[in-house]
Amino acid sequence: MSIFWITTIGSGLVCFFLKYLGHSIPESWLNRPRVQRINTLLPIVLLSALVAVQTFASDAKLQIDQRVSGMLVAVIALALRAPFPVVVLGSAFTSAMVYNFL
Amino acid sequence: MLIRPVDRDSFSISFTVGLYGAAFGAAAVAAGFSVWQACLFSLLTFSGASQFAAVGVIGSGGSAISAIATSALLGTRNALYGLRMAPILKNRGIKRVLAAHVTIDESTGLAIRQNESADMKRAFYLTGGGVFLFWNLFTLLGALGANAIGDPSAWGLDAAVPAAFLGLVWPRLTERKLFLISILAMVFALALVPNVPAGIPVIATTAIAVIFGWKSGGIK
Incomplete structure (x- = not known):
């Protein structure tokens, strides 16, 4: 089985299990303040790390390329409170222009 | 209805x-x-x-x-x-x-x-x-x-x-503490990129969530 199939099926099983678990276990178990605090931070650190890695990493190297220009536009758009599609499309457009024409 | x-x-x-x-x-x-x-x-x-x-x-x-x-x-x-x-x-x-x-x-x-x-x-x-x-x-x-x-x-x-x-x-980075944690996660992950297999740098930032979430202090 390829890495793609394993990821597709594995992620589906694990993520469904987590959802079902929440509907099935006593509230006191996962509801502790410490677990909740860590859980609030998890998406923030994981998504932040993904942003950084996908912007600067190329395999095991760090490099600055067209993606950085796209991310700069995304940061500016977010700071100006632009709607989500504008952020994503603005970033894609800038990165594509730099990649194709510079 | x-x-x-x-x-x-x-x-x-x-x-x-x-x-x-x-x-x-x-x-x-x-x-x-x-x-x-x-x-x-x-x-x-x-x-x-x-x-x-x-x-x-x-x-x-x-x-x-x-x-x-x-x-x-x-x-x-x-x-x-x-x-x-x-x-x-x-x-x-x-x-x-x-x-x-x-x-x-x-x-x-x-x-x-x-x-x-x-x-x-x-x-x-x-x-x-x-x-x-x-x-x-x-x-x-x-x-x-x-x-x-x-x-x-x-x-x-x-x-x-x-x-x-x-x-x-x-939207979650409005709090100063969360913003700093986010920056820390980015820097930590990038520092790991040349040194560990792909995928690990992202998961490793879980440690940052555990460290900063362990004690209460400004984060709900």
């Missing part, structure tokens, strides 16, 4: 969020997944951040285990949502299975904004079902579109994916 105000909110959230499914479909294909796998991913995992993260890890050369682990870490909050919703929904058997599958940010978020228990249930099921419908539909369209594209960089897809992540995390 009468149309209630909550129905309109459910629809507009479902449609808007569903649109991002196109970005997932495109990201999955750009990372090497087939159109069929991208669609199955959305049907089975059905949790946006987990899905983007998993294909992101694969796309940057990580292993299936790192991808699944990252997707699970991002999916743990759905377990907390389940805890919150279960006493309101009071389901057993197959109904519990279906309700669990649509337990996501949006369905829970709209449900807990309602005042009456009947509206909470309605908001949960309509939003959960609505997002499921549109998310999967747009995943298919995005995957087909990306398949026709060729080189993802020529279309800016390689920047669009991290920009989408940044958009997801941005």
Whole structure:
């Protein structure tokens, strides 16, 4: 089985299990303040790390390329409170222009 | 059945969020997944951040285990949502299975904004079902579109994916402490990139969440 199939099926099983678990276990178990605090931070650190890695990493190297220009536009758009599609499309457009024409 | 105000909110959230499914479909294909796998991913995992993260890890050369682990870490909050919703929904058997599958940010978020228990249930099921419908539909369209594209960089897809992540995390960075934690996670992950296998730098930042979440101090 390829890495793609394993990821597709594995992620589906694990993520469904987590959802079902929440509907099935006593509230006191996962509801502790410490677990909740860590859980609030998890998406923030994981998504932040993904942003950084996908912007600067190329395999095991760090490099600055067209993606950085796209991310700069995304940061500016977010700071100006632009709607989500504008952020994503603005970033894609800038990165594509730099990649194709510079 | 009468149309209630909550129905309109459910629809507009479902449609808007569903649109991002196109970005997932495109990201999955750009990372090497087939159109069929991208669609199955959305049907089975059905949790946006987990899905983007998993294909992101694969796309940057990580292993299936790192991808699944990252997707699970991002999916743990759905377990907390389940805890919150279960006493309101009071389901057993197959109904519990279906309700669990649509337990996501949006369905829970709209449900807990309602005042009456009947509206909470309605908001949960309509939003959960609505997002499921549109998310999967747009995943298919995005995957087909990306398949026709060729080189993802020529279309800016390689920047669009991290920009989408940044958009997801941005609203939470208004607090100074969360902003600093976010920067720390970025720097930590980048420092690890040349030194450990792909996929590990992202998962390793879990340590930062544990360290800063261990003691209470400004974060709810």
